[in-house]
Amino acid sequence: MRRISYYLIFIAGLTVSCQKNGGNPPAPDSDNEFVCEGVTNTPLTIDLPTYFPPRSLPKGLTEEKFELGRHLFYEKKLSRTNTVSCGSCHQQSLAFTDGLAKGVGLYGDTLRRASMSLSNLLWEDKFFWDSRTLSLEEQALQPIEDHLEMDLTLEEAIERLEEDSLYDELFCKAFGVTEYQPRHIAEAIVNFEIALVSSDSKYDRYLRGKESLSLTEELGRQLFVTHPLPRSVPGANCGDCHNPLLTNGFLGPNGMKNNGLDSAENFTDLGFEEVTGNPVDRAKFKTTTLRNIELTGPYMHDGRFKTLEEVMDHYNEGLNWSPTIDPLMFASNNDPNSLKLGLMPYEIDAVIEFLKCLTDSSFVNDPRFSDPFEATVK
Amino acid sequence: MRILRPSISLSVVMFALVLTFSCCEDSEDPASYPNLSIQFDHYFNNNVFELNKQYVTANQDTVEILEHKYIVSNIVFINSTQGIERSLKNAYYLVKVSLDSHRYQLSIPGSSTGLPPGNWDKIRFLIGLDSATNFAPEAAPKLFTDEGMFWDWNTGYKFYVMEGRYFSKDLQFPSTGVIAHIGDMHNLVELEFDLSQKGNLLLENGKTSELVLNVHVDQLFVDPNLVNLSDSSFQQAMGGPAAVSYRQNYSNGYWVLNSISNP
Structure with missing residues (x-):
């Protein structure tokens, strides 16, 4: 009897752990409600030049997280006025800078410093001009919360994303969830940013x-x-x-x-x-x-x-x-x-x-790094 | 079930055995090798050396060192009685003083370097890199590039780096830079230490031995060459006579054997 109990507990545990929506059991109230069928883990391929300093790619990089991160990078909903995304100050055609002496904030304020170019971030371990963050994840989230830059709390940012059906499938495939966490946003943007390797100049x-x-x-x-x-x-x-x-x-x-x-x-x-x-x-x-x-x-x-x-x-x-x-x-x-x-x-x-x-034309024209919203009406 | 149960148990045991032995094929057993820690303790005028702190050299020049690092490679263990020498493979290390500590602990795991067990009365290593490594092809992976030790493909690597400031009221500004980037094959330094004076080094499988070297950074500025930092050639030594002078100085009593701890 005790053995049967263990089996039942085991099977129950297996059932819970195998729920592909990360603990959000699908319970559609209507035919339109999105049902997350589970995470898809297509390994993200990034070629690391042999002559660069040796680096190991972080575990868990996937195409699905990259694609979600790409959308988040260019998502203007992540700013209070729906007018600014990461990509506003980090434009691909300018090697992810903005062409300005100093960044311009959400409300038109001139920021303290210039927008930094984004490439080969895997080989960096400090971020921002003053090296105030030591992780890409922190670097990814700070501008969203900065009052001059995007001015949203992470809770507000998540609410906005959860209201947009586009992200149902993107988050589901990337993380198997329908309820988003800040760490999902950070990890997805980091997947995108790590892939920004410039090595074809x-x-x-x-x-x-x-x-x-x-x-x-x-x-x-x-x-x-x-x-x-x-x-x-x-x-x-x-x-x-x-x-x-x-x-x-x-x-x-x-x-x-x-x-x-x-x-x-x-x-x-x-x-x-x-x-x-x-x-x-x-x-x-x-x-x-x-x-x-x-x-x-x-x-x-x-x-x-x-x-x-x-x-x-x-x-x-x-x-x-x-x-x-x-x-x-x-x-x-x-x-x-x-x-x-x-x-x-x-x-x-x-x-x-x-x-x-050092100009890498293929990098600044690579469609994988481009704004996914440019060709579509939002 | 009574028949099956032993079979299942046997299978579990067999599986565990297979797993155990298959794992051993991929990962070296640490107990099969000795380990060695070489501790580099840096001093200036016999005081614990600190970056960003002013010191007075033998020539009474005031200096502040912001960066101090060097390459250690080609470590060889010698038993002179038996005429045996054993070299480490893939063993290139950068020893540097950090903002936090004058001490650099160089840990050498035996499993990846072939650290040889035995009783060794001498140890030898290079400050720098051998020619083949120094002049590896352009596209070959480089060592210590994050640390800026790779110079260029004509010169190879910087073997020794000191960057700091020299203060003098005679300067146009209160301070100027003092840079010693020492490379080139003629500045390769080979050091050999007689370990028998402190008791031989014993390397035993599964155990860690420790060598402690005292590093006298002040020696960079004296003996055999008294460095006068008002001479601008010593303010930027990238090659040429000033680099040779610095190299001769750090070849002489810069690294001193302090102690050996055997398991």
Whole structure:
């Protein structure tokens, strides 16, 4: 008898655990009510370039979560006024930036900092200019709740999604649920964002031995990766902060840098210090990816430079000393008698030509990453 | 049922046995290998070394180091009495000082490296990488790229990195950078430690032994070459004579054997 009881309990447990709607038993009140038939787990295929730093894909990435995440990324219902989505500030054609010096909020406010490019996020472990979040999930949810950006509570966001029948099937296939949780939203958006791998630029093809750089581009590449030695080895010294493979930077104990934009008396944004509370982190910001840099201007956390020429001019001769400026900024001189980088104009042009090799047209035109609502009337 | 029940039990036992042995094919048994921990304790002027803290060098220069890291590779265990040498495979490590600690614990699991059990009276390793690894083809996976140790395909890797600030009232600004990025094959350093002075290193299967090395960061600036940081060549050593001077300094008494703990 006791054994039969165990069997009954086991079967009951199995029945409950196998309910494919994650604990929401289908109980249709009418013929129109959506019945979740269960989760579909089609593994999400993401090609990781062999020459990138080794990374393991998180477990549980699926095509269904990606597709849900793609819809959520472009879903304007996730803003209080139904006018702004993640994709508003992160536009695919601009390598997921917005072309503005600083982001513009839901109610027209100018935000504090520029919208950051989104690509190769699997290789990053800190997010936002000030590295205030350490997980992609947090990064995905923060803008929804930010009063200036999208201004919804997560509960409100879920209510809105639950009222939209489009999401019945998307959530069901992705997670097997009809009642959504914030973690579902975060995980789906992360699935989408992790898939944003940019690795088909001319530079990538060069690294794979499939394409050659022009003489000017090759000069630019060499300058990019070379730390100068006065009188002997010319260099632009970009690679000391911008990893020459992935061209983003998390180098140093915390990966945050003050790149000499302002002198101490002119600091208006404390950057990483706002996160750590430590003055040694004053005016330090995340060293961003340079991939697709041709498309992601204006540049710097406050968008102060409109062009790559202005950026190069800053590094070449416009640095401002402050107590937290990165030593690499001043210990990089082509002219032994100057604290300036001191590149010649033709060398600056060459570096810019090389930077343009980081433009990945297939990435910014990949239909998988496009707005799914563009072709449909909502 | 009376006949079936033993069969089921037998099947369960057989299944468990198969499972046990099939698992063993894929995962190495930790008890079959020794483990080694090499502890690198960093000091400056015999005080616990901290990043972002000002120190005075032998030349009375004031420096603050923001980053300090180096590659350890090609670890070889030597029993000189028996004339035996054993090398670790796939063993490339980056030792770095963090914001939190002067200590870097390098854990070497025997199962993945072939750590050899035995009684060893010497250990040898490189600060840097051998030529084949240093100049691997462009598309080959790179080591420590997240840490910026890969330089470029002509030079290979930075073997040793120190980045910091030099303070002086004689500078145009209160401080300037001090950078030592040491690479190039001629700056490869091979270190060998006589373990017999502290008792030999015993590596036993299923047990963990520990070596403690004291790392004297202040030695970077003195002996055999007194570094004068007002000389701008020492402010950015990327190659050339200044890099050689730094390398000669850290080849000399920089890493010192402190203790050995055998199981």
